[in-house]
Amino acid sequence: MIEAIILLGPPGAGKGTLAEGLKRSTDLIHVSTGDMLREQVKAGRPLGLQAKAYMDRGALVPDELIMQIIAARLDRGPTAARYLFDGFPRTAEQARGLEALLAARQGRVHKVVLLEVPEAVLVERLAGRRVCQRCAAVYHVRNIPPRQAGVCDQCGGPLIQRPDDAAATVLNRLEVFRRQTAGLINHYAELGLLVTINAGQPRDVALAEMVAALSGATQR
Ligand code: ADP
Ligand code: ZN
Numbered sequence: 001m002i003e004a005i006i007l008l009g010p011p012g013a014g015k016g017t018l019a020e021g022l023k024r025s026t027d028l029i030h031v032s033t034g035d036m037l038r039e040q041v042k043a044g045r046p047l048g049l050q051a052k053a054y055m056d057r058g059a060l061v062p063d064e065l066i067m068q069i070i071a072a073r074l075d076r077g078p079t080a081a082r083y084l085f086d087g088f089p090r091t092a093e094q095a096r097g098l099e100a101l102l103a104a105r106q107g108r109v110h111k112v113v114l115l116e117v118p119e120a121v122l123v124e125r126l127a128g129r130r131v132c133q134r135c136a137a138v139y140h141v142r143n144i145p146p147r148q149a150g151v152c153d154q155c156g157g158p159l160i161q162r163p164d165d166a167a168a169t170v171l172n173r174l175e176v177f178r179r180q181t182a183g184l185i186n187h188y189a190e191l192g193l194l195v196t197i198n199a200g201q202p203r204d205v206a207l208a209e210m211v212a213a214l215s216g217a218t219q220r
Helices: 013-027 035-040 046-057 061-077 092-103 119-128 167-181 183-190 205-216
Strands: 001-008 029-032 083-086 109-117 129-132 139-140 194-199
Touching: 001 013, 001 061, 001 092, 001 139, 013 029, 013 083, 013 205, 029 035, 029 092, 035 046, 035 061, 035 083, 046 061, 092 109, 092 183, 109 183, 109 205, 119 129, 119 167, 167 183, 183 194, 194 205
Parallel strands: 001 083, 001 109, 029 083, 109 194
Antiparallel strands: 129 139
């Protein structure tokens, strides 16, 4: 039986950061479509080459490619497990695709955590975000600084700014979220699966709220 937890929220809401924190205290298998796509780009794979043009301009990668990587990921994983999806699904089509993949594996969506953050905070977070080129760990120049500037605490790799965190692209990504992804909020609310957390708070506070929401303590 496969159980899925979905992190839903705009770019900069902290999906990756919170997923990293949650991973430490649980047995969840973290699946970030953004990280997987960036790995494909780095490795120069055909799928990466196809995806890169969309990613660099802040557009969504076509659903078909995304469903391919998700299906392949589930096929490689254990048949009984809990997955934490970060950045997926992002369209109604992907949500339907996930439901079909889960149904074929006696699985289900357990909960969807909506990360709410004021837009001004999102822009500030994305502008200051730095990621490790080697292990994809996430930092922020002011809010989550590495011990040594420009160097990853975890692996010593170089910290870089993602190409799609450039100011012009950030606004496009926020618009893409509103247009193509925000509709999923209603979809999952209607299914009674949605829990909302205030992800505009400092990381550790938001993480504690998410852990509580997932254990069922603070559903609202
Ligand atoms: P963020 O949530 O901060 O935008 P991600 O790493 O989740 O960062 O995504 C980066 C980019 O990768 C997106 O702008 C999009 O181009 C692509 N991407 C990631 N996940 C998906 C998805 N589920 N569907 C379509 N495109 C995706
Ligand atoms: Zn690293």
